[in-house]
Structure formats: structure tokens, C-alpha cells
């Protein structure tokens with residue numbers, strides 16, 4: 001069996017004196033998709049931001065490839081793709097400029113590759129339109145274009161189905177599955193009824209974790 005990419009051991013997080021989760025332990029293995037579930041306000045975004053290294057207000061341990069994540073922070077950040085629940089798109093920039101900016105400091109990618117990724121998310125012909133003139137779903141698709149050029153083994157995706165139409169949802173589901181088949185690992189929060197073969201679940205809000 002392969003080594004976990006990411007392990008959480010006894011995570012606990014409190015916000016405004018409200019305990020969101022405690023004794024939360026799980027392992028994220030290569031080749032898996034895990035859905036973080038729970039009603040509104042139970043801490044799904046908080047958990048993803050903790051896992052992505054964007055929130056340090058927790059106790060417990062996080063291991064990256066078997067070592068404390070704090071010792072391997074650079075390797076962890078280089079190998080992790082986080083998409084937050086807001087698209088994180090700059091409205092005055094075009095899709096091509098946004099994607100270029102999102103890739104900056106990560107990997108050198110040609111404009112041809114970026115344009116192909118945008119076309120792959122249904123944005124052919126919109127590459128040079130300021131994002132403020134795009135619909136909510138189209139803006140989300142600009143952010144999602146990163147998934148088509150991402151080589152990071154761990155994806156942390158928060159509510160990426162928001163504002164996406166039925167065809168787009170199917171395409172994202174296929175991408176997540178493909179990523180796992182290629183040996184990557186995906187953690188996703190969504191209120192969409194995502195059902196993928198072999199999908200693992202982390203249930204917040206008083207439920208139990210259930211590995212199928």
C-alpha cells in the first residue's frame with residue numbers, strides 16, 4: 001500500500017468559543033478522492049484552509065509524506081493546489097491574464113497551453129474579455145482551468161461546483177476521477193451530491209468518518 005500524502009492526527013479547531021471539530025484523524029492516500037461533508041457552518045472551509053496551510057488556528061499534527069508538515073513546508077506548498085470557495089479571479093484582468101497570474105511562480109506555461117486550458121473549460125473566445133464582464137459560472141471556470149494544467153499531486157478544492165452548469169459538473173467529476181487514477185489525491189468540499197466510485201468521506205458536524 002502506498003504512503004499517505006497527507007495525514008491529520010487529532011485535529012481540533014475552535015472558532016469564537018465554538019468547537020468545530022476535535023479528535024479528527026485521517027490519511028489522504030495517492031489515488032483517492034475524499035469528500036468533506038457537513039451542514040453549513042460545520043467547518044469544511046476551515047478544515048481545507050488548515051490543510052492548505054492558510055490557517056494555523058488549530059491543534060493536532062499534520063504530516064506531509066510521513067514527516068511533520070512544518071519541516072517540509074516548501075515541498076508541501078509546491079505539491080499542493082488549493083482552490084478556495086471564491087474563484088479568486090481579478091475582475092479587471094482577462095481569463096488569460098488571470099490564469100497567467102495564477103501560474104506565476106509555479107511553473108512556466110506558454111500562452112498556447114493556457115488558452116487550451118481555457119478552451120477546455122468552455123471559455124474559447126473569452127480569453128481576452130475582462131472577467132468582470134463574465135458570468136459567475138464563467139468566472140468560476142477561469143479558476144477551474146488550473147485543474148487542466150495542474151501537476152500538483154494533492155488538490156484541495158472548496159466548493160468548486162458552485163455556479164457550474166450540469167455539463168460542467170460532469171466534466172469536473174471526470175477530472176477528479178482522472179486525477180486519482182493518475183495517482184494524485186483530491187480533497188473536495190461540496191454541497192453537490194458528488195458520488196464517485198471508491199470515494200472517501202470526512203463528515204463534520206458530529207458524524208463519523210467512513211472509508212468505503
Ligand SMILES: Nc1ncnc2c1ncn2[C@@H]1O[C@H](COP(=O)(O)OP(=O)(O)OP(=O)(O)O)[C@@H](O)[C@H]1O
Pocket residue numbers: 015016018020038039040041042043044045046047
Ligand atoms: N472569519 C471568521 N471569523 C470567525 N468565525 C468564522 C469566520 N469564518 C467562519 N467562521 C465560523 O466558523 C464556522 C465554520 O465556518 P466554515 O466556513 O468553515 O463552515 P463550512 O462548513 O465551510 O460552511 P458552508 O457549508 O456554509 O460553506 C462557522 O460557524 C462560522 O461562523
